[in-house]
Amino acid sequence: xKFPRQYTLKEIAEIINSNYVGLDDFTxxxxxxxxxxxxxxxxxxxxxxxxxxxxxxxxxxxLINKEVECPEGKALLVSDDPFRDFNTxxxxxxxxxxxxxxxxxxxxxxENSVIQPNTFIGHNVQIGKNCTIHSNVSIxxxxxxxxxxxxxxxxxxxxxxxxxxxxxxxxxxLKSSGRVVVKDNVDIxxxxxxxxxxxxxxxxxEGSKLDNQIQIGHDTVIGKKxxxxxxxxxxxxxxxxxxxxxxxxxxxxxxxxxxxxxxxSAKAGVSKSLEGGKHYFGIPAEDFRTKYKExxxxxxxxxxxxxxxxx
Numbered sequence: 341x342k343f344p345r346q347y348t349l350k351e352i353a354e355i356i357n358s359n360y361v362g363l364d365d366f367t368x369x370x371x372x373x374x375x376x377x378x379x380x381x382x383x384x385x386x387x388x389x390x391x392x393x394x395x396x397x398x399x400x401x402x403l404i405n406k407e408v409e410c411p412e413g414k415a416l417l418v419s420d421d422p423f424r425d426f427n428t429x430x431x432x433x434x435x436x437x438x439x440x441x442x443x444x445x446x447x448x449x450x451e452n453s454v455i456q457p458n459t460f461i462g463h464n465v466q467i468g469k470n471c472t473i474h475s476n477v478s479i480x481x482x483x484x485x486x487x488x489x490x491x492x493x494x495x496x497x498x499x500x501x502x503x504x505x506x507x508x509x510x511x512x513x514l515k516s517s518g519r520v521v522v523k524d525n526v527d528i529x530x531x532x533x534x535x536x537x538x539x540x541x542x543x544x545x546e547g548s549k550l551d552n553q554i555q556i557g558h559d560t561v562i563g564k565k566x567x568x569x570x571x572x573x574x575x576x577x578x579x580x581x582x583x584x585x586x587x588x589x590x591x592x593x594x595x596x597x598x599x600x601x602x603x604x605s606a607k608a609g610v611s612k613s614l615e616g617g618k619h620y621f622g623i624p625a626e627d628f629r630t631k632y633k634e635x636x637x638x639x640x641x642x643x644x645x646x647x648x649x650x651x
Contacts, residue, residue, distance in 0.1 A: 341370050341371055341372065341430075341433065341434060341517045341518065341539045341540070342369055342370035343368070343369060343370050343371075343433055344433070346367055346368070346369060347367075347368040347369075348364060348365045348366060348367070348368065349362050349363065349364060349365070349366035349367075349368060349401065349415050349417070350364040350365070351368075352368050352382070352401070352417065352429070353417055355428065355429065355432055356403075356417065356419060356425040356428050356429060358403075358417050358418055358419045358425060359407075359417075359418040360415060360416060360417050360418060361407060361410050361415060361416040361418065362401075362410065362414070362415025362416065363415070366400075366401070366415045367380055367400075368380065368382060368401055369381065370382070370539075371383075371426065371429055371430075371433075371539055372399070372539045372540060373538050373539055373540065373559065374393065374394060374397050374399070375559070375577060375595075376537075376539065376540040376559070377397050377398045377399035378398050378399075379398055379399075379400050380400055380401075381398070381399045381400065381401065382399065382401040382402075382403050382417065382426075382429070383397055383399035383401070383402060383403065384402075384403040384404070384422040384423065384425070384426040385402060385403070385404050385405075385422060386404070386405045386421070386422045386423055388406075391404070391406075391408060395408070395410075395411055395414070396411070399414075400413065400414045400415065401414065401415050401416070401417060402414065402415075402416050402417070403416075403417040403419055403422045403425060403426060404416055404417070404418060404419070404422060405418075405419060405420060405421065405422050406418070423505050423512065423514065424512075426514070427512075427514065427515045430515040430516075430517045430539075431515065433517070434517035437463050437481065439460075439462055439463060442458075442459070442460055442461070443455070443459075443460075443461040444461060444462055444463045444464070444465065444481075446463045446464050446465075447461045447462070447463070447464070447465040447466070447467070448465070448466045448467065449461075449467045450467055450468040450469035450470070450471065450487065451469045451470075452469055452470045453467055453468070453469060453470060453471040453472070453473070454471070454472050454473065455473045456472075456473060456474045456475040456477075456493075457475050458475050458476045459473050459474075459475060459476065459477045459478075459479070460477070460478045460479065461473075461479045462479060462480045462481040462482070462483070462498070463481040463482070464481055464482045465479050465480075465481065465482065465483050465484075465485070466483075466484045466485065467479075467485045467489075468485055468486045468487035468488070468489065468524070469487045469488070470487055470488045471485060471487070471488065471489045471490070471491075472489075472490045472491070473491045474490075474491060474492050474493045474495075474530075475493050476493050476494050477491050477492075477493065477494065477495045477496075477497075478495070478496045478497070478498075479491075479497045479498065480496075480497060480498025480499065480520075480536065481498065482498070482519045482536075483497045483498045483519060483520045483521070483522070483536075484519060484520070484521045484522065485497075485522045486522060486523045486524035486525070486526070486546070487524045487525070488524055488525045489522055489524070489525070489526050489527070489528075490526075490527045490528065491528050492527075492528065492529050492530040492531075492532075492552070493530050493531070494530050494531040494532075495528050495529075495530070495531070495532050495533075495534075496532075496533045496534070497520045497522070497534050497536075498519070498520045498534070498535070498536045499533060499534075499535050499536065500513065500515070500516045500535065500536070501514065501516045501518075501535050501536065501537070501538045501557070501558030501559070501576060502535065502557060502558070502576070503516075503538060503558065503576070514538060516535070516536050516537070516538050516539075516558065517538070517539055518536045518537025518538055518539050518540045518541055518542065518558065518559065519536055519537060519540075519541045519542070520534050520535075520536050520537075520541070520542045520543075520544075521541045521542070521543045521544070522543075522544045523543070523544060523545050523546035523547075523548075523564075524546050524547070525546055525547045526544050526545075526546070526547065526548050526549070526550075527549045527550065528544070528550045529550050529551045529552035529553070529554065529570070530552045530553070531552055531553045532550055532552065532553065532554045532555075532556075533554075533555050533556070534555075534556045535556065535557055535558045535576070536558060537558050537559040538558055538559060540559055541559070541561075542556065542557075542558055542559055542560050542561070543560075543561045543562065544556075544562050545561075545562050545563040545564040545565070545566065545582070546564045546565075547564050547565040548562055548563070548564065548565060548566040548567070548568070549566075549567050549568070550568050551568060551569045551570040551572075551588070552570045553570050553571050554568055554570065554571070554572050554573075554574075555572075555573045555574065556574045557574055557575045557576035557577070557578070557594065558576040558577070559576050559577045560574055560575075560576060560577065560578040560579075560580070561578075561579050561580070562580045562584075563580055563581045563582035563583070563584065563600070564582045564583065565582060565583045566580055566582070566583065566584045566585070566586070567584075567585045567586070568585075568586045569586060569587045569588040569590075569606070570588050570589075571588050571589045572586050572587075572588065572589065572590045572591075572592070573590075573591050573592065574592045575592060575593050575594035575595075576594045576595075577594050577595045578592055578593075578594060578595070578596055578597070578598070579596075579597040579598070580597075580598045581597070581598065581599050581600040581601075581602075581616060582600050582601070583600060583601045584598050584599075584600065584601065584602050584603075584604070584616075585602075585603045585604070586598075586604045587603075587604065587605050587606040587608075588606045588607070589606055589607045590604050590605075590606065590607065590608045590609075590610065590625075591608075591609050591610065592610040593610060593611050593612075596610065596611075596612060596613045596614075597613045597614075598610065598613070598614045598616075599613075599614060599615050599616025599617065599618075600616035600617065601616050601617050602614050602615070602616050602617065602618055602619075602620065603618075603619045603620065604620050604621070604625060605619070605620065605621035605622075605628070606621075607621075607623075608620060608621050608622060608623065608625040609622075609623035609624055609625060610624070610625045611624040611625070612624070
């Protein structure tokens with residue numbers, strides 16, 4: 341998320357009531373998660389295991405729970421609870437806005453687009469030309485929808501990221517300020533749910549087609565012309581490259597990449613990045629031929645054991 345104007349380190353520190361290491365007028369342009377930070381961004385870190393990753397990231401302001409040696413050209417915001425203060429900044433720059441109408445006055449709907457009854461369209465939503473939005477769709481604030489898009493009944497775009505920190509009294513949610521961006525010529529089936537990015541965008545690429553009842557987590561990027569069948573669950577921060585086919589009931593863990601033109605068969609469990617241009621199945625998902633050889637070998641185990649007994 342980029343701020344509406346350039347801020348100084350001192351101004352940000354005053355918002356969250358923290359100490360800081362750096363010049364008062366050190367430039368602050370926005371805040372982001374570590375996988376999408378750019379110079380001028382704030383990134384937060386609250387565990388020593390990840391200090392170096394944050395300090396050496398593209399972010400130039402590190403919101404951290406211990407004063408450490410600051411790399412040249414960067415600044416620190418020192419907080420007793422960076423997670424809490426990252427949420428404080430989200431509330432300050434992107435607070436939740438109550439909507440008093442079914443379609444917000446700030447929404448922009450393109451020529452020849454059809455909005456069926458009982459659809460909610462939030463603040464600052466943009467919908468392109470020639471779209472069909474069926475009944476009971478919920479489009480949360482700031483979503484961007486391209487031209488020639490179809491959203492079937494019950495679709496939810498822009499719900500919060502599933503991102504929590506465990507506290508003694510329960511779980512504390514990391515607030516979401518990102519968007520869902522749906523490119524041109526996308527079809528999204530009934531009852532699909534696509535979460536907004538924490539600070540950036542969840543993206544559905546041009547020409548991709550989603551079946552019914554699919555869950556897509558925060559900050560996931562799906563490429564062009566992908567096919568995804570029903571009941572697939574995709575965790576956050578996944579990259580699915582162009583022309584990937586994913587069949588029904590596939591589960592995909594967070595933070596991995598599925599390469600271009602890969603095919604993932606039904607009920608597969610994807611626990612690591614997969615190379616493009618290959619066919620995968622199984623739990624964990626492996627190359628189709630390799631997996632079949634493994635299964636063939638397993639079937640031979642009783643035969644091998646019987647032979648051993650007769651030695």
